[in-house]
Amino acid sequence: MDRISRRIHSKTSWMHGMASAPRARFDLQVTWVIIFYHVLARRILHGSGTRTPVAARVNLQGRERMRVALVYPDYYQSGCIRGQPQGRVHLGSGYLSACLKRSGHDVAYLHLVEPVTREGFLEWLGNQDVGLVAFSTTSLMFPKVKELARWAKEETGLPVVVGGVHPTLDPSGTLQVPHIDFACLGEGEWTLVELAEALEGRGRVEEIGSLWGRWRGREFSNPVRPLVEDLDTLPFPDRSIYDMSKMAPDQRERITVMASRGCPYHCRYCSNHAQRRAYPNGDRYVRFRSVDNVLAELEGLAEQAEGIDHVRFDDDILTLRPRWFEEFVREYPRRVKLPFICNCRADLLDEDKVAKLKEAGCKTICMGIESGNPWLRRHVLGRRMTDEQILRAFRLCRKYGIGTVSLNMMGFPHEDFSMVLDTVKLNARAEPGITQITVFRPFPGTELYRLCIEEGYYAEEEADTIFTRRSTLRLRSLTDEQMELISEFITPLAYLYNQVFSLPSSLSTVLEKALDAFLSGSKVPYSWKRRLGEEMLRRLPWEWFLSTKY
Structure with missing residues (x-):
């Protein structure tokens, strides 16, 4: 009762x-x-x-110290595999926590790596004595955030703020959810600090930069504040909030860090170009911490951590700025002495960079192939790189003994199954250590999102659901079965094509066409195609692909 x-x-x-x-x-x-x-x-x-202002339901003023609940749902790509949690370290939450604590506030962090019941979530929230509930979300996870926000609002009446990529690209859509009071646009560290202070009575909520929302019966939408241009002014991420028992095994063996923010390229499926437009100083979107600042953080972490065997740089492109890169490869092996993994862009890698990365301790490079079809890659995705540039980057990594991970997608507008097979074949020629493929989903604010709506690909009834292995679009030339086949068996199929390509050209051409016809044939039972994938998976020499630990 x-x-x-x-x-x-x-x-x-x-x-x-x-x-x-x-x-x-x-x-x-x-x-x-x-x-x-x-x-x-x-x-x-x-x-x-009309919605009653939060202040009428909850007395937040007069609190000596605001305690903020940070909630990060992470299970659309995590969950558990064979009983092992698969959470990922979310540096954004660490930065938010560090800035709140630097400003005198306290933090309760909930990292959801698998679905939670209403009762379980509210029991956790009820034990935290918080004055503000803050969610960080992507578009993929937003359907779950809406549910969690409703539970929090109905039970506690506390103010709810949502930040991250999704509200930055779609603030109006975010605030259509009646249980969300505020949307934080762009980088949220200081916006969240100012919101906590305003709720304590030390500022005006409706005047906070980068904040949209409803407050005391009035709607407001403030301009996005400028980017933090000097990243060295930010505190190091607060890693005390992470429960490593929730993380995937590989996350427990690494230090995850970011040396930069932003990407200068204009891939049409990526949110970077849309986010860049949101800032008044968007021309400064790409920023790097100083090498000394990055290494100082890593030195402290390496001394404290047990069981750590490598560093994972989560930057979009670690090698982007030549002068920064030269200083980094000179100082990193002297001060940190741990192998590292990084992301690079294939058309930016040359032999000099690869050699220096190897000497500095790079063990694995992740590169986006995305699509193996040159027309689709250039005209639909906006990635202006050739097959030869991609293959050369992978060859250089093999030459210097650096492992590789290729990142791919399928399910784009205008893509058919022959183009998906082009992606499999380009991976077969590139011979990456690990091949990953996901199904494309358009994000609000991106060019491909607009194209999907204009050309009738966007399925409104599917947009509010979480799918990662089948498309939410009305695709005209790809079926769910075809995408499921490639999702499950891209590695063994790429290996099979690789073996075909190693044969004499006359025989290779015939077998390639036969394999294409078998996999794409509408009259070939789907069960036969799966059987081929399963047989190749059993016969796959894993040392050919898993040449390095990722």
């Missing part, structure tokens, strides 16, 4: 004991009392036609 219902029950019980009142008049009085309490309850908890 909720609090108001208990009060009604207590009141009516007492009134039933009034023997002197006439029964009819007494029943009428009880009826009016119940109606009065329920009307009052509805106005307090739900408002009368």
Whole structure:
């Protein structure tokens, strides 16, 4: 029984004991009392036609120290595999926590690596004594964030703010959710700090830069604040919030760090170009921490951590700035002495860079192939690199003994299955250590999102769901079965094509066409195609692909 219902029950019980009142008049009085309490309850908890301002429901002012709940749902790509959690270190949460704590606030962090029940989430939230609930989300995870926000709002009435890529690209859509009070656009460290302070009474919520929302019956949408141009002014991420038992095994063996923010390229499927447009100083979108600042963080972490065997740089392109790169490859092996993994762009790698990366301790480079079809890659995805540039980058890595990971996608507008097979074949020629492929999903604010809507690919009924292995688009030339086949068996199929390409050209051409016809043939039973993938998976010499630990 909720609090108001208990009060009604207590009141009516007492009134039933009034023997002197006439029964009819007494029943009428009880009826009016119940109606009065329920009307009052509805106005307090739900408002009368419009949302009641948060300040009317929760008294946040006068708190000596604001405690903020940071919630990061992570299970659309994580969950558990064979009982092992698969969470990833989210540096964004670490930066938010560090800035809040530097400003005198406290943090409760919830990293959700698998689905949670309403009861479980509210039990955790109820034990934290927080004054603000903050979610960080991508578009893929936003459907779950909406549900969590509703639970939090209905149970506690606390203010709810959502930040991350999704509200940055679609703030209006984010605030259409009635249980979300604020949307934080762009980099959120200082916006969240100012919001916590304003809720304590030390500022005006409706004047905070980069914040959109509803407050005291008034809607507001403030301009995005400038980017933090000097990343060295930010504190190091607060790693005390991470529960490493929730992380994937590889996450427990590495230090994840970012030396930079932003990417200068204009890939049409990526949110970077849309985010860059949001800032008043978007021409400074790409920023690097100083080499000394990065290595100082790593030195401290390497000394404290146990069981750490490598560093993972999560930057979009670590080799982007030549002068920074030269200083980094000179100082890193002297000061850190741990192997590292990084992301690079294939058309930016040359022999000199690869040699220096190897000498500095690079063990693996991750590169996006994305599509093996040159026309699709250039005209649909906006990636202006050739097959030869991609193959040369992978060859150089093999020459210097650096492992490779290729990153691929499928399910694009205008893509058919022959183009998907082009992706398999380019991976077969590149011979990466690990091949990964995902199904494309358009993100709000990107050019491909707009194209999908304009050309009728966008399926509104599927947009609010979480899918990672089948498309949410109305594709005209690809089926779910075809994408499922490649999702599960791209590695063994790439190996099979690799073996075909190693044969004499006359025989190779015939076998390639035969394999194409078998995999794409509409009259070939799907079960036969899966059987081929399963057989190749069993016969696959894993040392050919897993040449390095990723």
